[in-house]
Amino acid sequence: MSTEQTNHTGAVGLDIGTSRIVTARHGQQGYRYRSELNAFVSVPFSKLTEIALRKDNVPYAVRGEEILVHGNEAEKFADLLEVNTRRPMHLGILNPAEPDSLPRIRSLLELLLGEGSAGHELYYSTPAPLLGATDGHTYHEESVRRMLMELGFQPKSIHEGLAVVYAEMENSNYSGIGISCGGGLCNVCLAYLAVPVFSFSTAKAGDYIDASAAAASGELATRVRICKESNFHFNGRQQEKVHQALNIYYDETIRNLIGAMKEAFSTTRSLPRFNRPIPMVLSGGTALPRGFAARFEEILRSAEFPVPLSEVRLAADPLNTTAKGALLAALSES
């Protein structure tokens, strides 16, 4: 009994998303999640600022003449200083334009995971290749893997879409379409009895919506994002310009995603023969606005989707779905 519990508490699911890093563990109280914003902001160094940050337990690092505040507090500082946050990741992978990406992600992982110990199973999410691309994300995947090994874990990767299937589709024996609408990418996986049939990603996702809406409305992308996550919804007429722009770019993103899925179904050979309609589950921060699932389903129906679906629904806990799925993969290995 105690051995099994120890094993279960040792397993970790890790969602390394463009916007957030989320960990999932399982204990006697059920699933436990922790998350940090995958972003940081640079503040000019002063002793006073450092003391204040330390006093408030704000995660930070000093680098030369600047203090890098990372994680959840970064957004507050960015809003305060009216600057955009810096992002260690872009389009689902390590941001090649950000020289501090690896150290910042490592800091966040240390914050969230602590030290692992030999034998602890850890599954971390990786994005699937972009639709039509043959290459995966080897550099990103391998960099993260090494970082996690250095922290003492035994890491294995899982595509985000498959993690959604594992987290949400127990009732269909893990058959169905899992979609993670994240910041950098939308990840899709069609799985049959827990086996991925195809996985792919599309580059139009939350960041695209934020950036496009910001450009159209003249706001900072960070502020658009806060606005999107706090009070944007799909129902009714949109009065504010930002909301109108968000509506437009959300629709475009959904259409792009559905078009990609149709293309994937038409080009994938040896599709399994489903003997009943399959579920489709949406997750991720970009799927959070009220009315998203209904809007998605509406566009899906008009697009004549080629596979019969039993339901289109939002995941029970969209921000933690990928981490939970990764955890289930780890638990099922242990």
Place this chain on the structure above:
Amino acid sequence: MGTGLRTLHIYRYSRLVERRASKLIDPVERLRYLRQAMRAGAKVRVVDLGRAANCMIVLALLVLLPLSMGTDAGQARSLVQPAAGIELPPQEDIMPVVWQVESAKEAESYSNGLRIDNRYRVANQPRGYWAFERADLGRKRWRRDPAGIVFHTTESHLSPFEAEQNHKLKRVGQWLLEYVRQNRSYHFLIDRFGRVHRVVEESDAAHHAGHSVWADQDWAYLNLNASFLGVALETRTEPGATPGLTPAQTHATRMLTEMLRHKHRIAAVNCLTHAQVSVNPRNMRIGNHVDWAGGFPFAPAGLPDNYALPLPSLELFGFEYDSTFIRASGESLLQGMLAAEQRLGREALESGMTPASLRGQRRDRYQRALAEMADSAGQEKGS
């Protein structure tokens, strides 16, 4: 193997896996079982007998995996991994109670209604065989008691089972009996009227099983002519169908099985069909004979569904199977094959080997045991 056949195999395997998964309530257990079972299915080695060379044909879901290699699905620790859901529950083995009521030269009768016709009885070489300890085939014991029963089909000509055909039915049955007697093929033959004929004496071996293997909880048996009783049912396997039996044959099978089990204290798990035990040591494939590969009436015969038992040929002796056998197999037997593969995979994991290398080791062990049997043929030794 054609695409259509492969699709059929995938479909059948998936249905079987899905059904079993649905019985697991815990989501982690269910996911674990599915991942392991589907990995196993993806790598099942299928050899097309129509080709001379061994060709690795990915049976099931490898065709479904190309985009996921290198990530989760591509990181199997070994070919097959242990599956919590595949273990078979222990089955209660209730020994029937049957006694002989009357015995005469030409016939005998039993308390359960069984009547055996002795007119075609014939002697053969007296029974005596080596039983090997299951654990490692290392120690062996010389035995004279029948360890089990193997059920066969005669694969003989069948006339329509109609009153107008009665004369023909009797004549064909008699020819068959004479043939079986002449060749000492089986211990018992049940004709289409449900009449039970004793052919080879129970105390002797019959030429019914050829190259074959089986194992129960403690002992392993090689080449079952001597160690197992052969019971043949007059029927044949039609393409794409399981052999048919008359109600009288089914009833007689039950009565004869009950009598033999009681008389020789035969465990239910040692009552098998020929397809379950038949092997070909030359190519190390199972199912050299495929009679009763599906459709044997275990339940009406008063037996548990022994098709679901893990096949020792796959688990313990290093054999593999081919597309012909899969095509002939019923769903239950596929379940037994899967269970055997899972067990082999688990043992490989526990011993830090790949299933392929463990299989190779088991083959060597089987060959050694065969050689030992040949060396000591006819000897009567203790272990």
